[in-house]
Amino acid sequence: MKAIKMPESIGLVDCQRWDLQDPLASLREQFVLPRDVIYLDGNSLGAMPKAAAARVQQVTEHEWAQGLIGSWNHAHWFDLPNRVGDKIAQLIGASPAQVLATDSTSINLFKVLSVALCAAAKASQTRRVVLSERSNFPTDLYIAQSLCQQHGMTLELCEANEIAPRLQQGDVAVLMLTHVDYRSGGMHDMAAFNQLAASVGALTVWDLAHSAGAVPIQLEADAADFAVGCGYKYFNGGPGAPAFIWVNPKHAETWAQPLSGWWGHARPFAFKADYQAALGVQRYACGTQPIISLAALECGVDSLLAASKLTPDASHPMRALREKSLALSTLFMRLIEQRCADFGLVVVTPKDPAKRGSHVSLQHSQTVPSAFACSSAYAIVQALIARGVVGDFRAGDASAPAGSSAHADLLRFGFAPAYLSFADLWHAVEHLRQVLQSAAWQEPQFQQTQAVT
Ligand SMILES: *Cc1c(COP(=O)(O)O)cnc(C)c1O
Secondary structure, three states, rough: OOOOOOOOOOHHHHHHHHHHHHHHHHHHEEEEOOOOOEEEEOOOOOOOOOOHHHHHHHHHHHHHOOHHHHHHHHHHOOOOOHHHHHHHHHHHHOOOOOOEEEEHHHHHHHHHHHHHHHHHHHHHHOOOOOEEOOOOOOOHHHHHHHHHHHHEEEEOOOOOOOOHHHHHOOOOEEEEEOOOOOOOEEEEHHHHHHHOOOOOOOOOEEOOOOOOOOOOOOOOOOOOOOEEEEEOOOOOOOOOOOOHHHHHHHOOOOOOOOOOHHHHHHEEEOOOOOOEEEEEEHOOOOOOHHHHHHHHHHHHHHHHHHHHHHOOOOOOOOHHOOOHHHHHHHHHEEEEEHOHHHHHHOOOOOOOOOOOOOOEEEEEEOOOOOOOOOOHHHHHHHHHHHHHEOEEOOOOOOOOOOOOOOOOOOOEEEEOOOOHHHHHHHHHHHHHHHHHOOOOHHHHHHHOOOOOO
């Protein structure tokens, strides 16, 4: 879908016309989506592909119940992390056999960051800093804190515009960034940072949690060093789906990762007492993998590869999905400006399409009644969920400096291009307008906070 020309004032009929012209519209049929729900949280937990339910049933009732242990061989369970990894590789600009679908994003980050720190320490005694952003996803920062402690390094956090000058000071060992910011939706120029980092002797570790399956990524062409990403977000792999791990082939065999379990051994079924790391990315495996979850994840990844079959484009299998994603987020921003301008909502996501991923975040800056029990952004999200419009709330870090992008409370709306329509967004913004205009969000039931926001 080429960039849509949007009129000054956008109506529902315009959105319906764009749906009719959408070459990816039929992909929605592949998913189970509840009636009366507009799901704008596929960036947090992707929708379920119909194929996943059938596949899980096949794995449990046939491969597990009937095939029993023989299914490790006969149902090809053993190399499932590799097979799913090869499919993911197509979507992130990597070659076959460079990606493993395995473990969680946090665990994979631990593995690659450990290796990056070992490699950096060997290369230089003077580069002792891991540089990241204050607004990075907390698990990434927690993992980095722990590893820095073990390796005698320092974790330094800065704002996006401070990264380049900080890198040039020459003491950064590893630049650890999340490609698309989970809060603002802002996207880094991966190629530029890889180049800059390489020029000052630093390694790059990328977290693709909010970009894999949302934007075209070129890990090899852009010369990244290490990357990890998530299976349950845009990849639609299901709750707790295995994540993935990619290592630039130039590093793949220089170091053994620290979680040296038997699945990463060169010959696991030789049952030798001594560890010997497998070749390539296989050494980044640790132990026995969740086969049922991996089977579901494969269906999720297939659901995105299906887009590239509908609209073949040699430049990148994500191209058509990216074009639709940008059309959706542009439409959403325009509708917010057009229909919600009077209610103190500010779009914090970059307007420049090249600088954003596939979600849009809003800040609510209107004054809140004095006895209000929670953030107004939280209450507005709850009031929308009660109407079937599912987005989410991301709390700001009150201890971050006032000017920091980590500071504000945000309403966050994700646009999974595989199953959302343009009319969905029109209706979602209309609900938002009604919630704000009626002040329905101030009702007490929307102020009760739950464990998972
Ligand atoms: C969602 C997300 C994670 C999740 O990590 P888990 O190990 O799956 O809990 C990690 N990093 C980022 C940037 C994320 O957005």
